[in-house]
Amino acid sequence: MRVAALGSGSRGNSLLVEGGGTRVLVDAGLSARQIGRRLAMLDVATEGIAAIVVTHEHRDHTRGIGVAARRWGWPIYMSRRTATVCSALLSGEEEIRTFERETTFSVGNLEIRAFLTSHDAADPLAVTLTDSATGLKVGVATDLGRPTGTVRDALRGCHFLVLEANHDDLLLRDGPYPWPVKERIGGSRGHLSNRMAAELAAELLHPELGGILLAHVSEECNEGRLAREAVVGALADTGYRGLIDVATQERPTPLYDVSALRHRATGGRQFELFSDLL
Ligand SMILES: [Zn+2]
Numbered sequence: 001m002r003v004a005a006l007g008s009g010s011r012g013n014s015l016l017v018e019g020g021g022t023r024v025l026v027d028a029g030l031s032a033r034q035i036g037r038r039l040a041m042l043d044v045a046t047e048g049i050a051a052i053v054v055t056h057e058h059r060d061h062t063r064g065i066g067v068a069a070r071r072w073g074w075p076i077y078m079s080r081r082t083a084t085v086c087s088a089l090l091s092g093e094e095e096i097r098t099f100e101r102e103t104t105f106s107v108g109n110l111e112i113r114a115f116l117t118s119h120d121a122a123d124p125l126a127v128t129l130t131d132s133a134t135g136l137k138v139g140v141a142t143d144l145g146r147p148t149g150t151v152r153d154a155l156r157g158c159h160f161l162v163l164e165a166n167h168d169d170l171l172l173r174d175g176p177y178p179w180p181v182k183e184r185i186g187g188s189r190g191h192l193s194n195r196m197a198a199e200l201a202a203e204l205l206h207p208e209l210g211g212i213l214l215a216h217v218s219e220e221c222n223e224g225r226l227a228r229e230a231v232v233g234a235l236a237d238t239g240y241r242g243l244i245d246v247a248t249q250e251r252p253t254p255l256y257d258v259s260a261l262r263h264r265a266t267g268g269r270q271f272e273l274f275s276d277l278l
């Protein structure tokens, strides 16, 4: 299973997840041109993308969905409420497939499940994507003001996590935004701070977690270095040996190999993925 952020931040988010030969994008908040260009940088052909899964309607997650879906024939998976509020972005020619929260749906060899988050959108979702052959699971939670019990439960047992680390509390407080915007970002339906991302990472840590990619890092109220330091600090005494990296707005991350990272995190010891079923 492999994962890469094509780009992430308040100006656009798109994540590539590949499992069992199936590739999907979680969100397409970059222009279609940028999505095509960045996939090419990762040596991924647009023909190889099976679908776009949309987490919520905000423009930084949906900017490219209409053009990309029409240009490359990608179906768009979204919740019914998100589809309703996204109708202005769509021409009617796209193939829209709606799904329900907390029910599993399949795209090729990926099993996908969506969970409600706390964020000021119509139907904001976190998603997990599981490779049906290997059981490897990737969890994605960006755009959440607080990690609710639902989200924390959903993300347990993931082998790779993409977590929002939007702002540093002090940089947000002292930053350039007017007070109501600061209140919105820092509020329970806004965005996750470095501190809360670090607490969440520590809570979700387990021996087979291979990597944590910090995402949606604010350019105004954060620095990648601070986001990373917060999570590194929270995991310092845990013996965690997995990856901690930060996605940026300007360029794709490497294509992380989840299986290899999990192997590294466990120190090469082989754990039975389904041992609790035996
Ligand atoms: Zn966003």
Ligand SMILES: [Zn+2]
Pocket: 056, 058, 119, 121, 143
């Ligand atoms: Zn949002």
